[in-house]
Amino acid sequence: MRERVAIVGVGYTSFRPLSPEVSFREMVFEAACRAYADAGLEPDRVGTFVAVSEDYLEGTSIFDEYVPDQLGAVLKPVQTICQDGITAIASAYLQLATGLFEVALVEGHAKASNVLYPAHIEAFAMDPVFVRPLGLNPRFVAGLEMRSFLAQTGNTEEQVALVVAKNKANALKNPLAAYPALVTAEDVLASRPVATPVKELDIAPFADGAVVLILARESVARTLKSQPVYIRGIGWMQDTPNLDQRDWSQASYAELAGRMAYRQAGIRDPKEEICFAEVDDTFSYKELQHIEALGLARCGEAGVLLSEGYFLPDGPLPVNVSGGSLGNGYLYDASGLRSVLEVVLQLRGQAGERQLPDVRVGLAQSWRGIPTASGGVIILSNE
């Protein structure tokens, strides 16, 4: 049997709307120092490094050259990928599984406050021949998708608004979160329409921050002082870029990435076997869409279950107890790593005031944002 891989170290900064006091290097250095201290090992033990970045979000082309210094990775094998954080974990996981390396480090960060016109960067990601010439604000993609999702599944705008209220309230118990607040579904429904039915409060605001994870093969993990959290399954998936050929109502990428991860983890009934989940909520409706895609609720039932309290921290299946991206802030491709961070902290019993009782298996899921239909799923366990 193949040797298992565990997350053995987590490091992070707080997440915040602005971070003028530190450069991106200094921000990542803080997260990396914490990760090494948490794992109880020195950088020279790490055999391979995987970072996520996107040149247009960094303001530097060929950004991967800037990755090594602040991670202790100078003159080490480094791979920088243009994907979401969970896909980066998959890459590190595979490198460990080959037996070539024993310890790997995964890094993601966001200096979103430094991107002065984020809508322009997203617009530049649209198809140059068919979509860009229409001159639309890229958030129209979320508007189209939310309307289709509601129409096809019977979930309602009011239920979607409850996602915002839940996640921002959950963030009140998370000292790292940038946007904790008490808001009601009515506040959300009354907020300014952006691309209907998406309204201003349905959208996770940007944040700056960094997350670093250290992974190790089980034989090494057992020798370290930190409590290992094992990767039971991991999947990643990418849908077509064609906006006119997608299934708008469902997050097929999440469904298939979930199946891939469940198969490895031997999970047959996710609703029963997953104790809690951190799913992408870059837009509030995405949380319900992802819950259904992952089989954590039947199609059309996520909204009703949410309004009955099913996904609250004290409900049967807590979702985004961290506050999600709506409460913590959207960290671009580091968002998936922030979700994984929460799952690790919960499974170790280190989530402080928001600690869930008796959790054994947790799931984290990521989406790569507009205009993509891609993302990853990871299943973690403390046994």
Add this chain to the structure above:
Amino acid sequence: MMKPQNARGVPLKDEDLKVGKVLTTEWRVKADYAWDCGIAIGRYFDGLKEGKILATRCRRCRRTVVPPRIFCEWCFKPMDEWVEVRDTGRVNTFSVSYFSWDMTPLEKPEVPAVVEIDGCSPGVGFMHLLGEVGDNLDEILRRVKVGMKVRAVWKPADQRTGAITDILYFKPEEE
């Protein structure tokens, strides 16, 4: 334009693009960024504004580096000992460049160089330009040598903005 024999298709001319004979699409992306200097670079720029070159020293490996950083990339330890180094140094390597950054041909070539700064550890310094070294390749190659001593020529104090361009260039210095 020569067309290879048996090749299919028609070569495109600038004219075809201008008159819209072929589909073109144009988009100007507003890729504007702020840049948080943070602790190390912020202090470095403050120093340059005052006409000083500031460096940091690693307490473990004793390397003194410029531009300063708050961590040693080799020891992975904080670097929090600040020192002022001199504005003189030696040319580590140089080139003579006949094109501007956007590939415009230059009448008078530029001389980019890595300058090892006096007071820093061996091999440590920064990228800058050499000046007062001649107007053409022959003159420049006669004057500039690897290992030669140079000194910073600063902008007048009231024109400095806290940027690497507060130093105009480095010029040759008598040994």
